[in-house]
């Protein structure tokens with residue numbers, strides 16, 4: 001098996017696939033229908049790859065060499081403790097977004113609400129943030145808002161596969177840039193609004209083919225500076241938040257100062273602060289809704 005994996009790693013490296021060794025192992029495990037840990041064990045014992053598995057593996061490798069995302073080939077993306085179904089039409093959730101979930105859970109702990117927390121996830125995509133929060137918090141109510149039908153359908157599939165415990169989830173077809181205006185019944189109710197919006201500047205076409213050719217454009221591009229759509233979303237978020245409520249938004253490593261500036265231009269979001277991801281790059285900005293303000 002080691003020779004097969006070494007050959008596959010070389011092929012993927014020649015196609016400039018990042019992490020070719022990890023992807024080879026993941027694809028072989030997928031072709032074999034086994035877990036990565038089982039593959040590692042079989043490799044340790046020098047087991048050979050059955051002919052039928054090799055045939056499938058070669059086909060999968062070929063797709064990966066064409067830079068089809070690993071997660072589209074295996075059909076799943078790992079996000080925190082979830083395995084989300086993904087494919088064409090939905091943004092593949094990224095590891096750095098996992099931090100936003102940690103921040104929201106920490107904030108809800110700090111808030112110590114007497115009531116069941118109510119959270120809104122604007123631009124919910126595959127449901128990564130919505131479903132993680134719903135399954136990791138003992139009891140909350142969360143609404144995910146997604147405009148693109150294909151993405152929403154992936155999230156609905158993911159919803160059926162998780163155990164929500166005492167939490168409740170609603171995945172809504174809606175436009176995050178007008179959501180509060182469309183739903184005045186939700187004004188001032190949210191303890192937290194979280195969003196991982198499209199934030200790539202329109203002209204900054206990503207270099208990696210996996211992103212450029214396979215993540216939906218609607219999930220990537222946020223306007224001329226990348227923050228035009230996020231700025232509209234902030235204005236919806238402040239309407240949804242209760243006084244003292246918490247806003248958190250992902251962005252690119254260069255966008256922290258601009259995101260803080262946009263927050264300070266809203267009527268009611270203040271105490272803006274930007275934090276880094278696991279690699280030390282600025283990744284998300286938080287703020288609180290102040291009390292006593294007319295929106």
Ligand SMILES: C[S@@+](CC[C@H](N)C(=O)[O-])C[C@H]1O[C@@H](n2cnc3c(N)ncnc32)[C@H](O)[C@@H]1O
Nearest residue numbers: 091093123124125146147148175176196218219
């Ligand atoms: C960067 S992806 C994030 C998806 C998911 N929250 C995650 O973290 O993996 C942005 C998502 O926003 C959706 N989207 C873009 N514009 C939107 C809008 N105006 N209203 C609602 N959703 C929108 C895209 O379809 C995409 O699913």
